[in-house]
Amino acid sequence: MNEETALLYRRTAPPESKINNSRLYLAVFSAVLGNFNFGYSMVFSSPVIPQLKSPDADPRFRLDGNDAAWFGSIYTLGAAVGGLGAMLLNDKIGRKLSIMLSAVPSTIGYMLLGGAVNLWMLLLGRFLTGVAGGMTAASIPVYISEISHKSVRGALGSCPQITAVFGSLSLYALSLVLPWRWLAVVGGGPALVMIVLLVFMPRSPRRLLSLGQEDKAKKALRWLRGEHYDTHIEVLAIQNSIDTQDKVTLSQLATPRFYRPILISVVMRFLQQMTGITPILVYLESIFSHSSFALQPRYDAALVGVVRLISVAIAAALMDKAGRKALLYTSSMLMFLSTLTLTIVSLKASCPPGPTPPNVTLGLEQGSYGNPGASVIPLISTMVFIFGYAMGWGPITWLLMSEVLPLVARGVASGLCVAVSWLTAFLLTYVFTLLVDGYGLYVPYLWFMIVCVLCLLFNALCIPETRGRSLEEIENYFRTGRTFTIIRRSTVRSS
Secondary structure, three states, X not given: OHHHHHHHHHHHXXXXXXXXOHHHHHHHHHHHHHHHHHHHHHOOHHHHHHHHHOOOOOHHHOOOHHHHHHHHHHHHHHHHHHHHHHHHHHHHOOHHHHHHHOHHHHHHHHXXXXXXXXXXXXXXXXXXXXXXXXXXXXXXXXXXXXHOOHHHHHHHHOHHHHHHHHHXXXXXXXXXXXXXXXXXXXXXXXXXXXXXXXXOOOOOHHHHHHOOOHHHHHHHHHHHHXXXXXXXXXXXXXXXXXXXXXXXXXXXXXXXXXXXXXXHHHHHHHHHHHOOHHHHHHOHHHHHHOOOOOOOHHHHHHHHHHHHHHHHHHHHHHHHHHOHHHHHHHHHHHHHHHHHHHHHHHHHHHOOOOOOOOOOOHHHHHOOOOOHHHHHHHHHHHHHHHHHHHHOOOHHHHHHHHHHOXXXXXXXXXXXXXXXXXXXXXXHHHHHHHHHHHOOOHHHHHHHHHHHHHHHHHHHHOOOOOOOOOHHHHXXXXXXXXOOOOOOOHHHHOO
16 A cells, blocks of 8 residues: 555656745744754853853853863753653654744743853753753754655755754854853844744644644645645655554564664764764864964854855755765765874874974964964864764764664654763763863864774764665665665565
8 A cells, every 4th residue: 555655646746846835945944943043052152161261250150170061061961851852742742832842941041041140040051952952953854854845855854954053153153243141142032033933834744644633734735835736645645654654562673674773873873972073063162272273263163163054055965966875984084084183283282392492482382373384274174074074974864864763663763862862962072171171182082083983984884875765675675684675576465
């Protein structure tokens, strides 16, 4: 029945020219405002920590090394809580309401940050904005995939990450002109606009059909596709997909068909975080302040944000042309070369200087402007790292997770991936500042370099190339352990 329905859909679906995408784009824009907030709030600590660690900071919440570690890392702990909560809320109240509900912890969190009078308000505010970020990161991609049709699903599926990157860039840009309290005030705005817009957007047609509300599902599809769209065939395909889903048992999870794709997804999420992307983004200005640069750290952070936005757009364009594995190889190599360079530069900077040569001014040795060539190397290397990450291990990890995870186990497995990802980010982000303060930047950079080598090996040995493969072919690969090709026998089909 599943193949017959799919064939009927391909034969009878209306031409793409008869579909009006304008309202679909509006619904996607309304949803991805939550991802804008996610990107904005994740890097909020980057410009704020230097301000709160300075001697001029208010004594009530001046940060020492341990406080700064908690302020930067507690966001990821909140994201783990929010992500796991969203996995339950998506099935309980639906995708759209889960996204809207994320505005509550976001708004309260920014109110605490903006009006903080002591340290615990800062930490609680960061935690709540992290909860909101985890909720949106888990709910928005699902909502977009379920309201989009096949011809634009790939392009619209890249919008959440692009919007999150744009949110981070906006934070870096605003930090050039606004103090940290006003950054918190501005951060509360997008979530409120998101709620207002989403009130007028439809719920997921798949969610409505799963609740038995076929008339509402047809109305939602007609709103998304246009008044002249025939909803019958698409409703039939969605309903058939819902009807053919079975709950997975524990004994089934022990078979390679299930545990192999789940392990690949979990390890990819673990390695993605262990590359150091989250602490680098969270502490970007503090990292730059430890090195000699020709520009002020806040301007360097803004430049890195621009590079990140450009690289995400390039990755989205190449995703279905170059292939997943090729982009992952490129990503791993770029990150390895950049972290190798950063390790060497940081190690040299941490070594005690030798005797001062004659006719050399000591101020040029230690100042930011004495050696322009040396000062630009860490900035370029950081840009290369961000560019490499956004070309592969950033977006492809999420994409492969949605492709390889079995549909019947996707809820539990994706919740496990979210938990592993953000708990790893929390531990790494907390330890990062302690390592930098105790040993210097070269220690975490050396670790990130080793992880990039592991990423290369894992991609070579464990990750299949899924470009151009249907979900059925990918599932067959894990079921047989040998081939994507599905061999059909007439004698079997009768059963």
